[in-house]
Amino acid sequence: MSNTKPNLESKNKILTKLHDKQLVNCFQCIKCTSGCTALKLLELKPHEIEKLVNLGFIDELASSDIIWTCATCLKCVQRCPQKASPYHLVMALRNLAVEREAKVPEAFMKAVSQILEIGLAEDYRKITTRTMETFDREALKLPKISVPKESFQTVFMKALEER
Amino acid sequence: MAGQYGYEMSVREVFSKLDVELVDLREAVCCGDPVKSVNNFAANYLGARVLTLAHLTGASDLLIPCNRCHFTVSEAKRLVENDGKTGQKIFSLLKEEGLEYDPQTRIWHVIDFLHDLVGLKTLKKTIVKPLKGMKVASHVGCQLIRYSDLGRADNAENPRKLDELTEAAGAVSVDYSEKLDCCGSHLSLSHPDSALSLGGTKLKAVKSLGVDGLVVSCPECGLMFDSKQRDAESAVGSKLDVPVVYYTQLLGLAMGIDLRKLGLHLNQSPVDRLLSKIPV
Numbered sequence: 001m002s003n004t005k006p007n008l009e010s011k012n013k014i015l016t017k018l019h020d021k022q023l024v025n026c027f028q029c030i031k032c033t034s035g036c037t038a039l040k041l042l043e044l045k046p047h048e049i050e051k052l053v054n055l056g057f058i059d060e061l062a063s064s065d066i067i068w069t070c071a072t073c074l075k076c077v078q079r080c081p082q083k084a085s086p087y088h089l090v091m092a093l094r095n096l097a098v099e100r101e102a103k104v105p106e107a108f109m110k111a112v113s114q115i116l117e118i119g120l121a122e123d124y125r126k127i128t129t130r131t132m133e134t135f136d137r138e139a140l141k142l143p144k145i146s147v148p149k150e151s152f153q154t155v156f157m158k159a160l161e162e163r
Numbered sequence: 164m165a166g167q168y169g170y171e172m173s174v175r176e177v178f179s180k181l182d183v184e185l186v187d188l189r190e191a192v193c194c195g196d197p198v199k200s201v202n203n204f205a206a207n208y209l210g211a212r213v214l215t216l217a218h219l220t221g222a223s224d225l226l227i228p229c230n231r232c233h234f235t236v237s238e239a240k241r242l243v244e245n246d247g248k249t250g251q252k253i254f255s256l257l258k259e260e261g262l263e264y265d266p267q268t269r270i271w272h273v274i275d276f277l278h279d280l281v282g283l284k285t286l287k288k289t290i291v292k293p294l295k296g297m298k299v300a301s302h303v304g305c306q307l308i309r310y311s312d313l314g315r316a317d318n319a320e321n322p323r324k325l326d327e328l329t330e331a332a333g334a335v336s337v338d339y340s341e342k343l344d345c346c347g348s349h350l351s352l353s354h355p356d357s358a359l360s361l362g363g364t365k366l367k368a369v370k371s372l373g374v375d376g377l378v379v380s381c382p383e384c385g386l387m388f389d390s391k392q393r394d395a396e397s398a399v400g401s402k403l404d405v406p407v408v409y410y411t412q413l414l415g416l417a418m419g420i421d422l423r424k425l426g427l428h429l430n431q432s433p434v435d436r437l438l439s440k441i442p443v
Contacts, residue, residue: 017203019246037345041357068200068353071361073345074234074309078319083312094200104201107352111197115209119192127166129428140168140426142175148190155259156192159205162252 006056010096014058017092025082026050032076032086041069046076046086053089063102067093099163116156119148166390167382169426173411174228174273176420180289181281185226188216194232195239197352208253210239214270215262224269226276230381231349233272234306237313240270272307273411274380275316278324283331291419293333297376297440299413300369301325301336302388304381305345328410329378332417336378341368346387356398362387363395366403376406376437378413385409389432406430406437416441 015023032046033039044052044066052061061067067090076086098104111121124145126136137144178185195209213236217225227233243250244266254264277286303322308315317324320343326336347361366388369377379385387395389407396403408430415425416438427434 019242019249037347037361038350038357041350041354065353069350069357071305071345071347071358072349073305075305075343077310091199091203095203098201105353108197108200111193111352112201115193115198119190121193121197125166127168127429130431130433131428133428135168135429137168140172140429142168142171143187145187146190148192149260151260152190152192155256156205156208158259159208159253159256160202162202162204 004057004060007059008056010058010062011053011056013096014053014089014092017095018088022083023050023089024054024084026054026080026084027082029081031079031081035075035079037071037073037075038069042066050084050086050089053093058093058096061093062097062100065103067097068105095163112160116153119152167385167409169412169429170228170382170385170409172424172426172429173409173415174226176424177411177415177418178226180415180418180420181286183281186220186222188213188220191216194227194229194235196231196235199235200352204249204252206235207239207242207249208256210236211243211253211264212257212260212262214240214268215257215264217268218263218265223267224271226271226273228273228380229383230272230304230307231383233270233316234313237270237315240266241313272316272380274303274307274324274328277414278328283327286328286331286414290332290417292417292442294413294417294440295333295442297334297437298374299329299334299336299376299378299437300339300372300374301329301342301378302346302365302369302384303342304379304384305343307381325378325380325410329413332414334413334417337372337374339368339372341365344368346381346384348383348387351387358387359391359395359398362391363399363401363403366392366395366405367399367401370403370405375440376408376434378408378410380410389430392432404433404436406434407432408434408437 030047070090128134195206198206303325308317308319308322311319329336344365347358350358412425
């Protein structure tokens with residue numbers, strides 16, 4: 001990442017996505033990194049991601065696997081004394097990656113298309129118990145779940161176009 | 164809830180025992196949690212939509228038994244109520260479906276509903292079979308308690324409500340240093356092996372406590388610790404064998420509700436060991 005140039009236009013995009021989150025206030029206290037659940041899996045630590053974004057190195061991050069390695073445990077949001085919140089930053093970078101059609105883990109896109117199709121991220125499934133019995137909702141006397149009308153699909157598509 | 168029917172069944176049973184009427188939302192769709200990573204605006208639209216559906220039922224309190232849904236809907240509520248421009252955009256999308264947003268709707272999770280609204284005193288009156296001699300560890304889960312600025316169901320660094328509820332059912336809830344560690348479920352979407360190793364590591368710590376089981380209150384955590392425990396065993400290379408139950412299942416047992424009504428035959432972890440501790 002050392003030979004690339006900062007991209008301030010991308011940085012502004014991220015700032016807009018963050019609404020009122022005060023990214024620029026990060027003073028590198030490393031509290032986020034100290035408590036990070038995914039730390040062992042990360043090539044860049046949360047406070048380093050904050051710094052890179054502040055310097056404008058967005059494009060590299062948006063196309064990297066690093067932003068998809070957050071466990072969303074929210075400890076960094078809780079503990080940041082400056083409300084710079086690496087979690088929200090990572091989410092904004094993920095959104096940018098999707099817009100740019102960068103490499104996005106399949107499961108996320110699958111969840112969105114399932115929601116469009118059936119309203120839910122995952123379809124209801126039968127389960128097999130530890131004694132190898134099989135049950136579905138009906139067998140367990142759980143109520144049927146009603147399917148959303150077509151108008152939902154139309155509106156959700158519109159929502160997905162918003163950036 | 165990703166096949167976590169035991170949680171759903173036990174919530175329904177326990178709430179009916181407490182004379183709390185639950186009305187199912189009609190045409191409910193996803194809360195928006197997995198969409199947050201893809202398009203935050205669309206996720207907030209979905210979260211706000213859940214709130215409008217609650218309003219449609221005529222109820223002013225919305226019960227969300229899942230930590231992640233609870234977090235997503237809470238963030239959506241805050242956004243549409245505080246960010247005028249985004250809020251208006253979302254309200255007009257909702258109107259296209261004939262839905263109207265009502266800021267009065269209150270959001271609850273099972274844990275704060277039972278602890279704060281029902282109260283430990285009332286809860287204790289429903290206990291007919293106190294779980295004497297049972298020792299468990301509790302896992303409240305990340306998204307229910309963080310981040311405090313948003314308004315969460317319990318204290319972020321020292322959550323006690325799940326422990327107090329567990330003790331109200333007659334069991335002992337032990338403290339342990341890994342209590343706040345994450346189950347890793349969200350990583351299943353991008354790094355499934357790492358997710359299992361996170362979940363397995365926590366289960367290993369719980370096992371070393373010598374407790375009778377682990378109590379959870381989120382279907383995502385339940386999925387990791389209970390349904391995927393076998394896979395987690397191979398990820399961490401050790402036998403785990405930790406009985407994992409939902410709090411509502413535990414409470415239901417203490418209320419004298421039948422095992423199968425609480426969906427305890429659906430848990431994948433070795434819950435029989437925990438059940439053998441129940442006084443006859």
